[in-house]
Amino acid sequence: MQSRTPAGRTGRPRSAAADAAILAATRQALVELGWSKLTLGDVATRAGVAKTTLYRRWSGKNELVVDAVAELFDELELPDRGSLAADIEGVVLQFAAILARPEARSGLMAVVAEATRDDALRDRIRASIVDPQKDLVLEGRARARTRGELPPEPDPLAVSRTVDLIFDMVAGAVVHRTLVSAEPADEEWVRDFTRVLLHGLTAAAPGPSGG
Amino acid sequence: MQSRTPAGRTGRPRSAAADAAILAATRQALVELGWSKLTLGDVATRAGVAKTTLYRRWSGKNELVVDAVAELFDELELPDRGSLAADIEGVVLQFAAILARPEARSGLMAVVAEATRDDALRDRIRASIVDPQKDLVLEGRARARTRGELPPEPDPLAVSRTVDLIFDMVAGAVVHRTLVSAEPADEEWVRDFTRVLLHGLTAAAPGPSGG
DNA sequence: GGTATTACGCTACGACTCGTAGCGAAAGCT
């Protein structure tokens, strides 16, 4: 957040309640109106603040929505479920549940689209949304290495490459399934996905409802 | 295209040249302005047509951009490169090359974002962009089955599920790599990706520059 | 308690885009 009050600062501090109200109002407007019809004036009205207050804190619609959507991903966790497959299935289901919410669906893709022409916006997305997710990949990978479920990777550069690859494969597949194919990433899909991710397409598939 | 002249139709026919000019102008505007700053008035001026002509053919910005972007994916092909791995690497590189173009980057994600709240738009995207890509997956899969590279799948329902899964994994990973991570899906990345897709994470990784 | 400094709510503003209506002219079919 850029609204943190600097240490040696005088004058009236910014209202933290207003920040929360604005972000909540933004999410509500995303649900009801979607990205394209969301206006900052409307968000201000919903939040009970003046439009000028909104412009004093965020430079525009893009930055505001990034912050509003980023909060949705704060709940992502990676509890230890005993095996790499179970860990992956658990976090993917969490991720899918977030993407199933309309405020995430309509907001996330839109800001990513805008970020293709705005480096500062892309950095903001990376810092507040992407990097925390990638940390989960690192954590899960380290845990699996401890369990001996993954082969050792000698080259440290290759480790970085692999983590990036896994991240793009996991997040990309869930996002594509949810937003492009518009099908639910339910438990059955997540099981199939995890099996392919761990063992590949060339491995034989188990029965259709094999538990 | 909805502008096809019906069979038994009288009067002045619609200019096919105008269609092409408008779609080309739309892509040019996407490159120079991006999605959010693209206006239909500007596109009309670039194309050398009246703004009203544009509104007579497309109901809005979303539909126009879908058609303009869809043409970019017409060039996708799946030449037989001898093995499933080579086929995948080839088509993924093609896909990545298209996504590297700015008119695809800024346009595609934006219309997908809009489609989360517009069923008709999602159907349009599916028909003109997604389904043709999925056909490539079907083709490559059938080819691999003929070669004996993939295990047989007895349940026909499971086949459909697997094709959908592969499609989401391939397209999702490339899109996420290109647009979210903002890193190039180059030959090295595609090699790593294909290896994981076919053999899974649990398989040992070859050397960093192993051919 | 007084004062400086900043945030806030409110109003108003010019600039821009939207999507549509209406008109006369052009281009094809029978």
Next chain:
DNA sequence: AGCTTTCGCTACGAGTCGTAGCGTAATACC
């Protein structure tokens, strides 16, 4: 020819944008 549809052009009300200006509220420092 006559009919039908498209095209280019102009104009329009409605809505949003982002900012400026003002008086007031809330905090830090003396």
